[in-house]
Amino acid sequence: MTRPARSFAIGTPGWVIVPAGIGLAFVVLPLVAMLVRIDWGHFGSLISSSAALDALSLSLRTSAASTLLCLFLGVPMATLLARARFPGQTAFRAVVLLPLVVPPVVSGIALLYTFGRRGLLGGTLDALGIEVAFTTVAVVLAQAFVSLPFLVLALEGSLRTLGGAHEVVAASLGASPTTTFRRITLPLALPGLLSGAVLAFARSLGEFGATITFAGSLQGTTTTMPIQIYLERLSDPDAAVALSLVLVVVAVAVIVVARPGRTVA
Amino acid sequence: MIVRLRVIVLVVLALVLLASCGEPLTVGLHRPAVTLTVFAASSLRNAFTDIGADFERAHPGVSVRFSFAGSADLVEQINAGAPADVFASADEASMNTSRLPTAVDPRPFASNTLEIAVPAGNPAKIRTFADLAKPGLKLVICAVEVPCGAATQAVTKIAGVELRPVSREQAVGDVLGKVASGEADAGVVYVTDVQGSKGIVEGIDFPESKQVVNVYPITRLADSRHPVLADEFITSVRTGVGHEVLADAGFGAP
Numbered sequence: 115m116t117r118p119a120r121s122f123a124i125g126t127p128g129w130v131i132v133p134a135g136i137g138l139a140f141v142v143l144p145l146v147a148m149l150v151r152i153d154w155g156h157f158g159s160l161i162s163s164s165a166a167l168d169a170l171s172l173s174l175r176t177s178a179a180s181t182l183l184c185l186f187l188g189v190p191m192a193t194l195l196a197r198a199r200f201p202g203q204t205a206f207r208a209v210v211l212l213p214l215v216v217p218p219v220v221s222g223i224a225l226l227y228t229f230g231r232r233g234l235l236g237g238t239l240d241a242l243g244i245e246v247a248f249t250t251v252a253v254v255l256a257q258a259f260v261s262l263p264f265l266v267l268a269l270e271g272s273l274r275t276l277g278g279a280h281e282v283v284a285a286s287l288g289a290s291p292t293t294t295f296r297r298i299t300l301p302l303a304l305p306g307l308l309s310g311a312v313l314a315f316a317r318s319l320g321e322f323g324a325t326i327t328f329a330g331s332l333q334g335t336t337t338t339m340p341i342q343i344y345l346e347r348l349s350d351p352d353a354a355v356a357l358s359l360v361l362v363v364v365a366v367a368v369i370v371v372a373r374p375g376r377t378v379a
Numbered sequence: 380m381i382v383r384l385r386v387i388v389l390v391v392l393a394l395v396l397l398a399s400c401g402e403p404l405t406v407g408l409h410r411p412a413v414t415l416t417v418f419a420a421s422s423l424r425n426a427f428t429d430i431g432a433d434f435e436r437a438h439p440g441v442s443v444r445f446s447f448a449g450s451a452d453l454v455e456q457i458n459a460g461a462p463a464d465v466f467a468s469a470d471e472a473s474m475n476t477s478r479l480p481t482a483v484d485p486r487p488f489a490s491n492t493l494e495i496a497v498p499a500g501n502p503a504k505i506r507t508f509a510d511l512a513k514p515g516l517k518l519v520i521c522a523v524e525v526p527c528g529a530a531t532q533a534v535t536k537i538a539g540v541e542l543r544p545v546s547r548e549q550a551v552g553d554v555l556g557k558v559a560s561g562e563a564d565a566g567v568v569y570v571t572d573v574q575g576s577k578g579i580v581e582g583i584d585f586p587e588s589k590q591v592v593n594v595y596p597i598t599r600l601a602d603s604r605h606p607v608l609a610d611e612f613i614t615s616v617r618t619g620v621g622h623e624v625l626a627d628a629g630f631g632a633p
Binding site for chain 1: 449452455517519522524544547553556557560561562563
């Protein structure tokens, strides 16, 4: 396959190159600035302290758990939004999007007053012997809360683009709704599902505000990478930059492995 | 439908962007002739806000604007070129000339000691510093990287107690917040934090705290564009009404 020469689709003005280029530099330049600032001589020792390794491992584990939780809750939500019609649907969608718009620290406060010891569900959880605050579960809840809209939005968009023609055929051949959903809808929507999951994972990895407000910070239990970076910045800026790079590399890896829109259905 | 979804996404993204722009826009025609910018440790928020209002009344045409944050954060910002006239820190380490070369003449103006904060009613029945080591107690303290955490560590050594906190927070305000919400049974904060909470948390004094005193220095910065005014502000903090306001907030003499 030969690479096409530089060309513009009809109706695309050439001048977009300039602001687009500035936009690209806006994103890339800070990353370059960080790379320049890194103390490569001590990079290995900076990122392999026990606190750093604990934080990285905790971040990966909690982000994976919150992504699973988002899938478990988000797939049915996106399906309802894309494929059903019911009163209050617009309000439903607006509420789902809310965590995307409110500042994470507000999400943290809201979660605290829901799952906290004196929160709305605090008494019930306490009676069941479940403690949430200051545990890893709190980190996962905070991450899932802020990441859920990303998954629901991506999957809903994908389901809408697909339309329902294949499902109609499946149903006319006698497949039950559940079978149709499992064998037709989900496989077709897989690219959207995947990109939604990647977005949710990435958002979970970067979660800071809600976590610090709701879960606190204790090495190995609640101190995730962003919190560790923020803490290191005060005492050891070199370590903070090194850990930042690790997080960037993880993020890039996640995006490359499951690039959103790699396969367009 | 897809187009609509896209519009929604764009609007949401725009809102996210807007929400993350912290700096309020200056609207209005009457801008004061001179703006004095004061960077101060978070624990000084209440006291300095009052002192600033007094200063503005005594100096017509002058507006004092504050940036309150952790001392280490503020030092970093000043060194990165943030335009500050005056800097008041919560510890002497941040004021060290090796860390802050533009500090002109740091002078102590107040002191602060640690206190145990418990939710109203003291449900865990804390009486002494040693009580903080009780098993099962939900204790929250500052991370050792920030001034209140360093002070907590020093007191812990003096008291000979080993603490097992459920969380090490990055700012004393986060410790206070977790005690105030009842999430934590106890926290170690400054006397002034308890005073400033207006009864939401109860303070428990302990004798070991007297041996670890945080001294607060204040200085004009070399890059100040209003050096005379900056010095006047520092004087107003260190004498008269300023001194009274600080004492009311629970600060000790330097």
